[in-house]
Amino acid sequence: MANDRTPTGIYGLDLLIDGGFPRGSLILLAGNPGTGKTIFSAQYIYRGIIEYGEPGIYVSLCESKDAFYKSMMKFGFDFSRLENTGDFRYLDLVTMKGKGVSQIVRMIIDAIYEMKAKRLVIDSFSALVQALEKPIDARILLQAILSRIIRAVKCTTILVSEVPFGSERIGASVEEFIADGVIILRKGEHGEGRLAREISITKMRGTRLTQPLYFFTLEGGFRVFQPLELQRYERKGKFKPITDPPGRFSTGSSDLDRILGGGYRKGGIVLFEIGENISNFNWQLILFPTLANFIANNRGCLIVPMGGSDAGLLASNMKRMYGFTDDELNGLLRIFGLSIGNGMESPYLIRVKGEDIMEDYAVWVRTIEELKNRTDQPILEFISIDTVEITYGIDSLRRLLGMAVARTRREGNLTIGMVGPGVERVSKRVAALSDIHIKLIRDHGTPLLYGCKPRTALYAVEIDQTSPYPLPRLTQMT
Known part of the structure; x- marks a missing residue:
């Protein structure tokens, strides 16, 4: 893997963004509820640990630790085991949303340094922003604190942002400008009213983007479908017939x-x-x-x-x-x-x-x-x-x-x-x-x-x- 890239752990995505996220970057992941943001983020952390040996932290202000672990097991993500080996930490901050933002940020920073974490997810940044007194504080939080620290320790970070149904606005509207990459997940209809999921890569620092939109699925985990022209095959054997079912x-x-x-x-x-x-x-x-x-x-x-x-x-x-x-x-x-x-x-x-x-x-x-x-x-x-x-x-x-x-x-x-x-x-x-x-x-x-x-x-x-x-x-x- 290239030293300046962090492989995403998302099937099919790395080939489309020059091998992964820029190392030490801040990635904004946005979408309506139910579009797959949590699965994307969890897979990024899990496969980063399993396949690349990069310790990770998942910060949640929306879901308890027990509920997260249980739901992720459906995708084969055993975070409890990774926690026991010291490679993963889940910061359950649901009950701390009423606390000061500075206290929450301090807990995140301390965990990064303590674990020497290389991957971080904050789910969701939207919930964190709600605790701020003034909108300008969101820019200060991102620019002066989070982005500076994660770049210093090269901890590649995903900020999850909820987009309300019917709205085109992302978060506090400052994340898009400060983030190094912006990924938006959507659910829509294709094929005469059938469900389809789309991933839009609208920004990725230092990356040549050949097209902005791709399809993805949550079947068996988060997977992005590459254009068929990028796929190759080599025949290694002769066709073997399949037996016909009755009738x-x-x-x-x-x-x-x-x-x-x-x-x-x-x-x-x-x-x-x-x-x-x-x-x-x-x-x-x-x-x-x-x-x-x-x-x-x-x-x-x-x-x-x-x-x-x-x-x-x-x-x-x-x-x-x-x-x-x-x-x-x-x-x-x-x-x-x-x-x-x-x-x-x-x-x-x-x-x-x-x-x-x-x-x-x-x-x-x-x-x-x-x-x-x-x-x-x-x-x-x-x-x-x-x-x-x-x-x-x-x-x-x-x-x-x-x-x-x-x-x-x-x-x-x-x-x-x-x-x-x-x-x-x-x-x-x-x-x-x-x-x-x-x-x-x-x-x-x-x-x-x-x-x-x-x-x-x-x-x-x-x-x-x-x-x-x-x-x-x-x-x-x-």
């Missing part, structure tokens, strides 16, 4: 299976709707595991790709991401070439003219029969609805959908239709026919997934770094 097809992702109650229904129709700014890799991270699971189970897959997609690149990605061989793909993968140049030849490429929907649909059905005869297994049909609509028109698309839905249900296959942004009339039509309707949107650099049918919570999409091949890690935005 369903696994999505190839344990996380998505759990969200959907076991996977996609056999004979089911799935609408996968993508929003603005969703890259190919974003949606492939969700849908390619389903393709991989079908192929790994010796089942055929038939694809109508998005307009402009390279059939060779799609196959290449399946090999690169999941370790399939050319023989496996040549035997089980078929890609309909509606807009592919004449120069490319491959056993998995099926060329059609893209002029007469019934003529091309006959080729589609023959290809399905060929794959089913080869494998004696159900088929996955992956269709870019946009491509079909652009190629054949809306009336032909309606005919195709009716025939495809009837055949899928009759034969027990699985059909996934993907729709891009800007074609609401098409997506509404397909949504009415579908058993499952999933949306993938993107905000603050993070892909977000949620189910419209059935309705689900909002999930942040990350790369599962524990998997030997790319799979989505889906974390509920709680």
